[in-house]
Every structure is written in C-alpha cells, then in structure tokens.
Amino acid sequence: MKDGTIRTAKCRVYQVVSLAVSAALPPPSQALPLLPLTLLPTWREESRRRVDPPLSKPTRKTAKTRELNVVVTQAQSVLQQSVFPTAAMTTLLLLLPLLLQLAAQGAATTCPPPGLVKIESLSCAGSGCPPGTAFGYISNDGQALTVAFSKFYASTDELLAARRHSCVVRVKLSYPEEFFVSVGTVTTSGYMQLDAGTVATIQTWYYFSGLPGTARFVRNFTGEVEEHFKVTDKFLTLIYSSCGVSRDLILGLEARLTPGPGYPSEGNGFVGSGSVDCYFNQVWNLVWGKC
Numbered sequence: 502m503k504d505g506t507i508r509t510a511k512c513r514v515y516q517v518v519s520l521a522v523s524a525a526l527p528p529p530s531q532a533l534p535l536l537p538l539t540l541l542p543t544w545r546e547e548s549r550r551r552v553d554p555p556l557s558k559p560t561r562k563t564a565k566t567r568e569l570n571v572v573v574t575q576a577q578s579v580l581q582q583s584v585f586p587t588a589a590m591t592t593l594l595l596l597l598p599l600l601l602q603l604a605a606q607g608a609a610t611t612c613p614p615p616g617l618v619k620i621e622s623l624s625c626a627g628s629g630c631p632p633g634t635a636f637g638y639i640s641n642d643g644q645a646l647t648v649a650f651s652k653f654y655a656s657t658d659e660l661l662a663a664r665r666h667s668c669v670v671r672v673k674l675s676y677p678e679e680f681f682v683s684v685g686t687v688t689t690s691g692y693m694q695l696d697a698g699t700v701a702t703i704q705t706w707y708y709f710s711g712l713p714g715t716a717r718f719v720r721n722f723t724g725e726v727e728e729h730f731k732v733t734d735k736f737l738t739l740i741y742s743s744c745g746v747s748r749d750l751i752l753g754l755e756a757r758l759t760p761g762p763g764y765p766s767e768g769n770g771f772v773g774s775g776s777v778d779c780y781f782n783q784v785w786n787l788v789w790g791k792c
Contacts, residue, residue, distance in 0.1 A: 611789060618675070619674070619675045619676075620637055622671075623636065623672050628662070629652070629655075630670070635648060635653075637672060645787070647784045647785075648782070648783050650774075651781075653754070654774065655701070655757060655758045655773065664757065665757040668753070669751060669754075671710075671751055679791060681742045681744050681789070682789055683741045683790070684716065684736060684740075684786065685788040686786040687783055688733040688784040689703060689731070689782070690730065690782045691774060693722060694771045695770040698768055699760055700723050700759040701759075703719075704720075706753040709749065710748050714740045724770060745792065752783070756773075
C-alpha cells in the first residue's frame, strides 16, 4: 500500500460457533462442604457471559424456583441437624437428582422457547448503509442477532468524508411479553489493511427506543496490519428493554480511519467487507430475563 492504493479484500468464511457449557458432579467418595447450595435457576446463569440482573426490572421467582428453594432448605436442614454425617451425605446424594432436574426445568424457562423470537422489521440509515444494503436474521434459540452490511467501509483513498462512515439499524423484535432482553456482547468481522501508524477505530453501541441509557464499546486497531479480523467485545454497561411493552432495539456502528505518517503517499488504510459473501458482519448476543 506504499503507492497509496488499496488492494481488494479476499473473502473468507467465518462461522459462529455456539459453546456448550457442562458441569460435572464430584465423585461420591469426596465429601461435600456445608456451603450454601447455588443451584437456583436464575437468569444470570443462563447468560452467555456473566452480567448483573436489571436494577429497574427485578425478575420474579418462578414456581419451579420456589419449589427448588424449599428442597434446598430441607437438604441443608438435614445436613445441619444430622448427628450421623454418613446418613446426611446419603440423604443429600438422594436429593441431588431432584435438585438438578428442577434447576434444569427452571433454567429452561429463562429464555423464550425456540422459534418464538422473530424480527418483525429492520431498517437502516447512515453514510455507511444506504437503504437496502443491510439485512438481519436471528438464530432459532433467539440468542444471536446477526446484521450484515454490503456497503459498509472506511478508506483514506477517497474524499475526506470516506474516512468515517456510520450506520444505525432499527430492529423490531417479536417475542413473548413475559420476557425482557439485553445485549451482552457483539462480535464484529471484516477485513482491514492499515499502513504503519494508521489507526482504525470501530465503535458499536445500542439502546432501546423510548428508554434512557446507551451501552457503548470502542476498539482501536493500529497498523501495520492486513488481515481478516473477528473480535468480540463485551458491553460494560447493560441496557434492558421493558416488560410488557414493545421497544425497538437500536444498533449503532461506526468505522473511522486516522492516517499514519507520510500520508498520502504512505499512512493509508481501509476497513470493510471481508466474509465469504463480502459482507461486514456483526453478531449481537441477546441476553434474556423473565419479567
């Protein structure tokens, strides 16, 4: 790129891989400490990343959660009052299958049932996404919202305005009214080519229409670099939708280039499409809770 030109990005396949987390019980031969049992099926355990529950919309305990609390209390009482540790341990081991079953049933109700989360409408506006150049789809489990851009880029090879492009996407989601939603992380993938000292800044944000607060993340890349990239960013501040009221989810994206030393003969850069179908992609991880 020393001559100030930008080479065409080669498209590459990216796949989003879902991670499954499993937990194993200790062997019966090991003693279990008398610690508070934490098998309660709260929505915190269901999120892909650990997040705090909403302050303004605390969740109500489900019937399964209350039933599990009773069983846990009884198990702790048996352990504390028993004179014979072996008998207490046997009782606890007999109760564990029931506890795990109730926990699984309670946790299963934290997310909407598969297939019930849908995109009713999606629209975009901004210099980086002319009408008709962005589309979205959602996974069957309702936990991954993908937005793809066909014209999103930033470049130093054009006019000054081309160094910075942005896009705002408005998504209207349909899901059962007893749930609320937030966004835990966003995974961005594309292609970049930066001369030494050139800086590419990618900023993402989201909020819900009619509600206060915006969650935001800013990531910088410094050249010299040429690669297809894929990064996942976690929002430090979480914004939640309302219970019982439909709110549009507003997603924001901006790419900005700062030329490096020697510009324009050197210090050039480009950031934009880079997947197999030449789209700039973002996958928003949705985190659900029960009202």
